[in-house]
Amino acid sequence: MTTACEIPTVQVATAERLLTSQFGRLLVMVFGSGLSMYLLTSVVPLYLAANGSGGIGAGLSTGAMMLSAVGVELLVPRMLARWGYQVVLGLGLVLLGAPSLVLLTTASLPAVLAVCVIRGAGLAILVVGAVALVADVAPAARRGEALGIYGLAVGLPAVIGLPLGVYLTNLVGFGALFVLAAVSSLAGLLTLGAMPKTASSEEQHVNVLGGVRRSGLLMPTLVFAAVTVAAGISVTFLPLAVAGDKHSLIATALLLQAAAAPGARWLAGRYGDRVGPAKLLGPAVVLAAVGAGSLVLIGSSIAVIVGSTLFGIGFGAAQNLTLTLMYNRVSTSRYGQVSALWNLAYDGGWGMGAIIFGLVVSGVGYPVAFGLTALVVVVAAVRASLA
DSSP: OGGGGOOOOOOHHTTTTSSSSHHHHOOOOHHHHHHEEEEEEEEHHHHHHTTTTTHHHHHEEEEHHHHHHHHTTHHHHHHHHHHHHHHHHHHHHHHGGGGGGGGGGGHHHHHHHHHHHHHHHHHHHHHHHHHHHHHHSSGGHHHHHHHHHHHHHHHHHHHHHHHHHHHHHHHOOOHHHHHHHHHHHHGGGGGGSSSOOOOOOOGGGGGGGTTTTTTTHHHHHHHHHHHHHHHHHHHHHHHHSTTTTOOEEEHHHHHHHHHHHHHHHHHHHHHHHOHHHHHHHHHHHHHHHHHHHHHTTTTTTHHHHHHHHHHHHHHHHHHHHHHHHHHHHHHGHHHHHHHHHHHHHHHHHHHHHHHHHHHHHHHHOOOHHHHHHHHHHHHHHHHHTTT
16 A cells, blocks of 8 residues: 555656546535535524524534534445445535525524534535545545645635625625525535445445554544644634724634635645655644744734734645545545544544633633643644654
């Protein structure tokens, strides 16, 4: 099996076409489903607050979607092995998109939470299934670059959808946004005809946690989870840590972080194919640690802007490099397992980071808590050298 240090040279890799019609349709589906998610990420909490559920309801809506995604991600490899890409991805698109239309009829907290749970299940299916499919259809020698391009398709909806959703709420209202989110996801059903009907995952390899240490997947999983801890903290608590009269600073910092990640993810994949992802992972995590550490100077606008940008670059690069490294260490029959494991690290780290930070910050304050966050990423940088 080819290891990370045995990546073929770029001259050989470029002989194999990457941007095929099949891959292009996959990117369209990923972009549309991502847009469906991010359009409502901030809008659903606003919708609940506007209808009397307040901050508790807003927090529950985000938590319901996250917990649902984490739970379903464990099941996706087995689903792919049993029903194949077309059926499973189609189910994900429907679960993510269709429930948005229910919000046209009710703002009841239990109903909205149910919608969030179902959408979280759809999101889990799509992120795990799509990443596994990228690894399946891309030439092995250009897999890192393919995952980088996939990262652009995943990251751009965040850059566009988060600010656009809030802006359109005041312009066209909640109802139009719910319809737009549904259409964005359901339109992806038109692309499924180009996807393979069967997945390469085999029944004996659908156990997500099976053989993780033995196959070399544990270390990159833990390194990536540590970086996502900092990502969840920055997005959740930066708006609370910065003075309330600096809304433009918060928006700019979060926009730069979100915009930097996709480009870094693509570049890391392109150069990782040439030199091996393991050689780049350590520097990427160091960059993320520097960015996270900059938030210790939370009173400085320059530190917030520069730190958020550096963290976005490191975070984006780490996404690609850890995923490529994990794929390089397994056979094609375990691509579904790698995809699920990586997404569990993403969602689990994101959610747990926010929860733990919230408990810590009340006792030590934001500068110290951000410093502890940076320390977690520094430890991950050390471990990355062993990944």
